[in-house]
Amino acid sequence: MSTDGLPPQLAELVEDFSDVGPKDRLQLLLELSRELPELPARYADAADTMEQVHECQSPLFLAVEVEPDGDRLVHLYFSAPPEAPTTRGFASIMHAGLDGEPAAAVLGVPDDFYVALGLAQAVSPLRLRGMAAMLARIKNQVRAEVA
Amino acid sequence: MALPQDTDPKLAEYAHPERLVTTDWLAANLGAAGLVVVESDEDVLLYDTGHIPGAVKVDWHTELNDPVTRDYVDGARFAEICGERGITRDTTVVFYGDRNNWWATYALWVFSLFGHPDVRILDGGRAKWVAEGREMTSEAPKPEQVDYPVIERDDATIRAFKEDVLAHLGRPMVDVRSPGEYSGELLHMPEYPQEGAVRGGHIPGAASVPWARAAAEDATFKPRAELEAIYLDEQGLEPDDEVVAYCRIGERSSHTWFVLTHLLGFAHVRNYDGSWTEWGNSVRVPIAQGTERGSA
Numbered sequence: 001m002s003t004d005g006l007p008p009q010l011a012e013l014v015e016d017f018s019d020v021g022p023k024d025r026l027q028l029l030l031e032l033s034r035e036l037p038e039l040p041a042r043y044a045d046a047a048d049t050m051e052q053v054h055e056c057q058s059p060l061f062l063a064v065e066v067e068p069d070g071d072r073l074v075h076l077y078f079s080a081p082p083e084a085p086t087t088r089g090f091a092s093i094m095h096a097g098l099d100g101e102p103a104a105a106v107l108g109v110p111d112d113f114y115v116a117l118g119l120a121q122a123v124s125p126l127r128l129r130g131m132a133a134m135l136a137r138i139k140n141q142v143r144a145e146v147a
Numbered sequence: 148m149a150l151p152q153d154t155d156p157k158l159a160e161y162a163h164p165e166r167l168v169t170t171d172w173l174a175a176n177l178g179a180a181g182l183v184v185v186e187s188d189e190d191v192l193l194y195d196t197g198h199i200p201g202a203v204k205v206d207w208h209t210e211l212n213d214p215v216t217r218d219y220v221d222g223a224r225f226a227e228i229c230g231e232r233g234i235t236r237d238t239t240v241v242f243y244g245d246r247n248n249w250w251a252t253y254a255l256w257v258f259s260l261f262g263h264p265d266v267r268i269l270d271g272g273r274a275k276w277v278a279e280g281r282e283m284t285s286e287a288p289k290p291e292q293v294d295y296p297v298i299e300r301d302d303a304t305i306r307a308f309k310e311d312v313l314a315h316l317g318r319p320m321v322d323v324r325s326p327g328e329y330s331g332e333l334l335h336m337p338e339y340p341q342e343g344a345v346r347g348g349h350i351p352g353a354a355s356v357p358w359a360r361a362a363a364e365d366a367t368f369k370p371r372a373e374l375e376a377i378y379l380d381e382q383g384l385e386p387d388d389e390v391v392a393y394c395r396i397g398e399r400s401s402h403t404w405f406v407l408t409h410l411l412g413f414a415h416v417r418n419y420d421g422s423w424t425e426w427g428n429s430v431r432v433p434i435a436q437g438t439e440r441g442s443a
Contacts, residue, residue: 030192058190083245085192123191124208126396 006113007105010097014116022122029119032096033089039079050079051141053134058084060091062134064141071102072146076138086123090131093117094138103146107139149265150182150239158270160371162412166405167270167368168241170279177201183234183290186273187254188245197283199243199276203232203290207250207398211257219300225261226295233290236264243269243276247362249402256401256418259305261298268405274366305404307391307417309425312350313432316443319384320353321392323403324423328395329355331436343395344427348436350393351443354382358399361406374411386413393419393426 003011017025043050043063050061063077076099078091098106114131153172158164168176176182177200184202186194194204205211210228213220220228234240240263244251248268255266269276277283302308307315327333331347349355360377363369369377378384390413392400397420407413426432435441 026192026195030195033192033196082196083193084190085196086190089192121214122209126208127191 002116005108005110007098007101007109009101010093010109010113013093013097014113017117017119022118025117025119025122029089029093029123030085032092033085036078036080036088036092036095039077043077043079047079050077051137053130053137058087060084060087060130060134062091062137062141064138064145066103066142066145072104073100074103074106074138074142075099086127087130090134093131094134098138103142106142109135109139111135149237150176150179157370161368161410162371163409166267166409168267169270170276170281173199173241173269173276174281181237182239182241183232184241184243184269185232185251185254186244187242187250188273189250190245193245193273195285197285200282200284200286201288202243203288205232205254207253207257211254219257219260222261222297222299225300226297229263229295230293231290233293234263234295235293236296239265239267241267241269243272245273247274247359247366247402248272249358249399252405253398253401256305256404260300260302262301271365271367278365305408305417307393307419309419309421309429309432311417312391312393312419312426315389315391316350316433317352319388319390320350321356321382321384321390321400321403321407322349322353323356323358323392323394323400324349325357326355326438328423329353330438331434343424346427346434348427348434349423349441350426351433351435351441353393353435354384354440355438356382356403358394358402361403361410368406368410371410374406378407378411384413386411387415388413389415389417391417391419393422395423396420397422 003014017028047061050063053060053062061079065075067073076095080088080091114128119128152165153168155169158167184199185205186198186202187205188194191206211219242251242255251268251272258266322329329349361369361374392403394400397418400418404416404418407416433443
């Protein structure tokens with residue numbers, strides 16, 4: 001399974017997923033969904049400043065911050081309801097894999113990296129579209145910040 | 148043996164009250180011999196976070212669809228799906244799920260393709276059960292393997308294919324997608340993954356009735372009089388009409404199929420599961436755009 005071009009934490013996640021069978025991949029996704037960090041208070045009180053990822057089948061809101069200096073480290077914040085564990089799991093993959101990475105590394109993630117997670121069979125290709133959209137929107141915001 | 152019908156007065160008003168149960172009925176009958184509760188959700192992981200005690204999971208993407216051909220599973224596979232969940236041909240199957248029972252009605256529709264006799268929906272679904280503080284568990288049930296016969300799927304009575312829809316043009320149709328999908332606007336969002344169709348709009352002549360209009364705030368079905376106000380008075384449909392319902396892939400429209408067939412007593416409703424992802428990609432089929440129904 002190729003992890004070329006992926007930041008180390010994301011590469012590790014991809015390997016975790018590809019090392020196990022479809023049923024265990026779902027279990028892994030469920031565990032990740034529980035690990036999605038709570039939204040910091042400054043966003044909890046200002047949901048309208050976040051961007052909605054409409055392509056997800058459940059409501060998901062996203063905020064991207066890029067540090068002004070140095071490596072322009074990227075910080076990600078997500079909000080998704082507990083009754084949307086799959087969407088939370090996808091967000092958690094993004095958070096665990098990309099939060100704290102330099103802007104250049106985030107922009108360098110291949111758009112189709114999620115294929116390597118091997119979730120198409122367990123989750124269905126349709127549901128995976130939300131994941132692609134999440135990455136596209138993160139990159140758009142990062143691009144706008146560093147431009 | 149089928150379980151007794153729920154005699155709740157709200158349900159009694161519907162054309163086929165035997166197709167629904169209330170949360171009270173289900174709580175009182177949980178664990179009864181001859182009953183299997185099936186959770187079917189939009190979210191593939193939701194069941195695993197906690198479910199009604201004893202309920203089994205059926206996921207439409209990964210279990211009810213054939214993995215290769217765009218079609219439902221065949222009779223042999225359906226028999227396995229039921230058998231390993233403890234469902235015999237005589238079992239009363241109660242479906243429930245997230246999002247106003249959207250996927251639960253879809254699973255019920257697929258079970259109906261195989262003519263499973265006793266299928267019912269939990270009115271209000273997962274949301275109402277949870278809102279009432281009823282018991283949930285993440286303990287996986289261990290159903291006893293049983294025999295389910297291999298039944299040939301009936302694709303003629305409640306299912307429509309593209310050719311059927313072409314032949315049906317000019318007669319009643321219901322597009323249950325959002326207004327933006329109906330008018331065709333939603334295909335004009337650049338850069339992001341699309342709905343999977345190369346053309347936007349609706350099938351000419353189809354009425355726009357978004358599926359969730361049939362659901363009340365608490366995820367139950369609206370009372371019969373309110374449903375009649377929408378589908379009969381406002382849209383002009385008659386219970387004798389032959390109706391085709393569609394959405395994007397046939398899931399939201401199975402909810403409307405359930406409402407028209409079992410709650411309002413329409414006798415000839417078919418769900419076009421190819422829906423917009425087939426129609427909007429087909430060469431030379433007629434399409435109408437904008438908010439007017441249009442004609443073919």
